[in-house]
Amino acid sequence: MAGLFQVLWGQPNGTFKKAEVLKGTDNEPLIIPIKNQTEQTENICTRPVAVDWTGNGKLDLIVGNFTGTFYRFIGEGNGRFNPKPELLKAKDNSTLRIEGAHSDPFVVDWDGDGDLDIVSGSSSGGVQWAENVGGKTPQLKNFTRLIPPGQPIEDGKLLAENDLTGPTTSTRVWVADANNDGKLDILVGDSVTLISLAKGVTKEQFAKRYAKWKADMEAAQEKGGSIQEIYDKRTEFMVEDRTGYVWAYLRK
Numbered sequence: 399m400a401g402l403f404q405v406l407w408g409q410p411n412g413t414f415k416k417a418e419v420l421k422g423t424d425n426e427p428l429i430i431p432i433k434n435q436t437e438q439t440e441n442i443c444t445r446p447v448a449v450d451w452t453g454n455g456k457l458d459l460i461v462g463n464f465t466g467t468f469y470r471f472i473g474e475g476n477g478r479f480n481p482k483p484e485l486l487k488a489k490d491n492s493t494l495r496i497e498g499a500h501s502d503p504f505v506v507d508w509d510g511d512g513d514l515d516i517v518s519g520s521s522s523g524g525v526q527w528a529e530n531v532g533g534k535t536p537q538l539k540n541f542t543r544l545i546p547p548g549q550p551i552e553d554g555k556l557l558a559e560n561d562l563t564g565p566t567t568s569t570r571v572w573v574a575d576a577n578n579d580g581k582l583d584i585l586v587g588d589s590v591t592l593i594s595l596a597k598g599v600t601k602e603q604f605a606k607r608y609a610k611w612k613a614d615m616e617a618a619q620e621k622g623g624s625i626q627e628i629y630d631k632r633t634e635f636m637v638e639d640r641t642g643y644v645w646a647y648l649r650k
Contacts, residue, residue, distance in 0.1 A: 401429045401430055401441040401442050401443045401463075402419050402420075402427050402428070402429055403419070403420040403428055403429075403443070403446050403459070403461075404417045404418065404419060404420065405417065405418060405419075405420045405477075407477075420479070422471070422478075422479050422480065422481025422482075423474060423478050423479065423480060423481060424481045426481060428459075428471060428479055428481060429441060430443065430461070430463065430469055430483055431482075431483075439463065439464035439465045439499075440463050440464070440465040440467065441463065442463055442464045443461050443462065443463050444461075444462040444463060444464065444500050444501060444502050445461065445462050445502050445503060445504075445570070446459050446460070446461045447459070447460045447461070447503050447504065447505045449505045449514065450473075451470060451505075451514065451536060452534065452535065452536070453534040455475075456473040456474065456475045457473045457477075458470055458471060458472055458473040458479075459471040459473070459479060460486070460503050460505055460516070461483075461503065462500070462501030462502050462503045462518065463500075463501060464499055464500055465495075465499060465501075466495050466496045466497075466498060466499040466500065466501045466520070466521075467485060467486070467493055467494065467495050467501060468485075468486040468494050468495075468501055468503055468516070469483040469484065469485055469486065470483060470484050470486055471483045472484070486538070487538075488528070488538050488539060488540045489531065489532070489537045489538060489539055489540075490540070492540065494516075494528060494538055494540070494541075495540075495541070496518050496520050496526050496541050497520060497522065497526060497541060497543075498520035498521045498522030498523075499520070499521040499522075500519070500520060500521040500568065501518050501520075502518045502519035502520070502569070502570050502571060503516050503517075503518055504516070504517045504518065504571050504572060504573050505517075506573045506582065508527055508529075508573065508582065509529060510582075512533070513530045513532070513533045513534065513536065514530055514536060515527060515528060515529050515530045515538070516528040516530075516538065517544065517571055517573055517584070518541065518571065519568075519569030519570045519571045519586065519587075520547070520569055521567060521568055522547050522567060523547030523548050523565055523566055523567045523568075523569050523588070524543055524544075524545050524546050524547035524548070524565070524569060525543070525544045525545040525569060525571055525584055525586060525647075526541040526542065526543055526544060527541065527542055527543075527544045528540065528541045528542075529542075544584070545565075545584065545586065545647060547567070548563070548564045548565050548566050548567075548588075549563075551566060551590070551591075553612075554605075554608045554609070554612065555593070556593050556594060556595065556601070556604065557590075557591070557592050557593045558592060558594065559592060562590065562643065564645060565586045565587075565588040565643070565645050566588045566589065566590040567588060567589060567590070568588060568589035568642075569586050569587065569588050570586070570587040570588075571584055571585065571586055571587075572584070572585040572587075573585075576646055576648065577648055579648075581648075581649040581650075582649055583646060583647060583648045583649050584646075584647040584649075585644055585645070585646055585647075586644065586645045586646075586647065587642055587643070587644050587645075588642050588643055588645070589640075589641075589642045590640075590641060590642060590643070591638050591639065591640045591641075592638070592639040592641060593636055593637070593638055593639075594636070594637045594639070595635075595636065595637070596633070596634060596635050596636055596637055599635045599636075603635065604635055604636065607634070607635040608635065608636070611628070611631060611632060611635075614628050614631075615628055615629065
């Protein structure tokens with residue numbers, strides 16, 4: 399959950415050195431500064447992308463975070479970066495921000511016009527796109543949806559793999575020509591909890607026990623007491639499989 403970046407330096411024989419913390423030109427770990435000691439979501443990073451953002455021949459880092467905004471660490475060449483990041487802004491000078499949280503930048507020329515756009519997943523699901531209308535001097539429009547979020551999973555509902563029809567929440571994206579047809583496709587990973595009946599429990603019993611469990615949890619939370627013991631009772635009537643899937647969206 400830390401906001402540090404790890405780098406594995408490549409070696410001539412195709413192997414990699416041991417991972418080490420990436421440092422700025424001040425020889426300190428590269429990190430988004432903490433603005434508020436009690437709220438650190440902006441400096442907890444979700445994904446760094448190394449890319450020549452301005453076309454000057456030097457790799458920059460475009461990074462997302464738990465807040466849903468984006469930062470750029472300016473590259474100074476030879477794997478070195480300015481330690482002070484800049485907050486990415488949209489063309490209208492507003493803070494570039496996805497709908498939801500957990501910005502997940504993938505930098506790519508999505509619309510094929512020769513410049514770099516940003517495609518991102520989101521904590522709320524779906525895939526979003528910020529179009530670059532500034533060419534080699536990036537100017538990004540605010541994010542719009544490429545793929546809408548999936549249907550919300552109903553609380554307390556049994557859920558099997560066959561019930562899923564698309565990505566759920568906490569989406570992460572990758573853009574590539576997956577089927578070699580010359581068009582960019584989108585691969586979307588997600589996070590989902592499958593729920594099945596505990597051994598010996600019927601659907602009717604599950605519904606009643608879940609309703610009682612939920613009421614007990616809400617009562618405990620109102621009192622401000624410990625809820626761990628109550629929470630653990632879920633295993634008596636349900637089995638949870640926390641997992642995720644990769645979905646392919648092939649471009650027409």
